[in-house]
Amino acid sequence: MLTKNSRARRAAYPSELRDIMSIDEAERSRTWLSHWEQLNHGPTPLRNLPALASSLNIAQLRVKDESVRSPLGSFKALGAPIALVRLILRIYPERNLDPLALIDGKYADLLKDFTVISATDGNHGRALAAAARSFGCQCVIVLHANVSKEREDAIAAYGARIVRIAGNYDESVEEAARLAAANHWTVVSDTSYEGYQDIPRDVMQGYGAIAAEVLAQANVSPGQPSPYTHVFLQGGVGGLAAGIASYFWEYFGENRPKFIVVEPVQADCLYQSALQGRATTATGSVDSVMAGLACGETSPLAWRFLESSVDAFMTISDDDAVTAMHLLAGRQGDDIAVVAGESGAAGLAGLAVLRASEALSAETDLDASSRVLVINTEGATAPSVYQELVGESHESVLARQAAWLAR
Template structure:
């Protein structure tokens, strides 16, 4: 669905109070000192073979699978939210953010507890951040989160609490437990009276956009890309990346397209209704990171004026996109992209195969498309089942491809 409320003017000053390039730069500097962030920018792969097959001019994909040993872009959000929360809670201690993110205040924080609901990646990032700074972490998992993902979170020292319901019910239960126990919720979705921490999470995601601008030598009036596909979920990633690119490029910004599962269409519905809304479907999806039933109202304040189109895809579309990226070819490097990571490509394929939809969003042979693969094989067994081979096999082909392309 096209968003009639999207603006192509300058970045609104009131939005800069929520997300800004300046605050994102500070977050990025702090993150550079965290042991769980790999040094250097993540790869921005060019896929000319895929671009030719889909009849577009260029496809580039930002590979967040190697952002961190945690395996996803979520490593950029949770630690920043935790650091900023602690700085707000203890202003009299004049804590240093760099010292905090490197674990130098462990004695101060040993009785401090944070809690969050998760589909997997955010919880793992929060658990790892809490382990580093030295505080206690409780993670709520709903019924659809796999044991494999649970074990990956527990490996970072988090205490796991299981509930029978879905993601949105786990969010409500996390808030209840926090109130009862004097704990602090560190969530990536906002709700009434709870905006500071989700804002801080989104601010961390600006690092992705900052790197893309540096890697492409983009100029403010000459964006490297005409179209940017971003995953939905509650809206945090899309808001974090789109806001940065909108502020940088102003009225010259690219066309932003948000992709989400058909059964977890909360942002699509928000665009139709004009306000943050709930999904219409079952919410359960193979795209675990996008299986969210309710849009983040704070993220929606950013998305409503800047996302041009909202698109829903099937689980089968996502799985096919995972396989396309894993396969690679002589021209295209094989890429390990998880169920949610491949959603952007899945959306592009859906549009490119339908001439009417492609025309509606301005996709043609001159289009330069940016995708963000938000995760690698964060659930290795699921990845192997869906793609038909383990991630290690794809990475071996990637290594061989890179070596042959250098020669």
């Protein structure tokens, strides 16, 4: 399903939004993050997939490959640690803490009794657990029933205490808030709610690093047009989309690219928000193979950015996502192979669905001249799930990628 957003604006980036998230603050976060041991050095690759672009009848397709951002395996490595840095700086203003020393764990004695907690579908919790261990904090992660044991083990490997509940993601968010209040812990969540906005803002601000790298890799200078006509962004609660769209919008102003947000049909909270004109909830079961996007409630803070910057919201099926995983794995294609997890392939899946329909392509101005950017937000964060869905291991795909790069 697709809905065009009548509230989308083509104007300068509003000052009221710049006061919340800005390029300047994104760059500050990016500088701090560059010193974290869990991030690989340098920008993630911007893959060119000309054969796939040709098959979709578009001029260009680029994939920003966040699967190699970090040993953590996803873009979430940009959000949780920067939110934790900024949180600790706010808690101890009188100490004049050095952010880089904090990231290096030099205040571990100060923080040894400080505990953070969050609910997660996997990737955010893993990033928060890793950051807490680096900084010297304690960490508790609440997991809902549909988070795999494989993802649980990956989080626990960073020293986090795991709490399991029987419900869904939104119920795990509620349980994290209850435990925090009962134990005087601090919630570090990537979704906002009434009275809780600073930390989700900081998480979103960290994601601006992706947009900054994309523009640098495209050699774009201020005043130049966008190298992309369309940018496809994963949904979830809206944080990634808001972090990237706000950066592009501030940079290009009224000449920003078109933004299309993609989410599972059974976790359609952003699609429903677009229909109703306010942050609202999903109408489906929220149980999707795209675990990182299986969110039932839109983040109200993220919606403040998305309601006026996203041109269209769409939903896809689990089968669409799995098909896109296969396309990126490139078993039979001439393009470089890319390991994309279930949520990571969602942007490409959305593009493929639109290009399969003349009517939907026309509604979103997609044609043979379109230059498209998609974000591969995660690699094989659950290797056994990846192998089951793609029919080969992620190591096999990486071997094919290495062979392509070596030729």
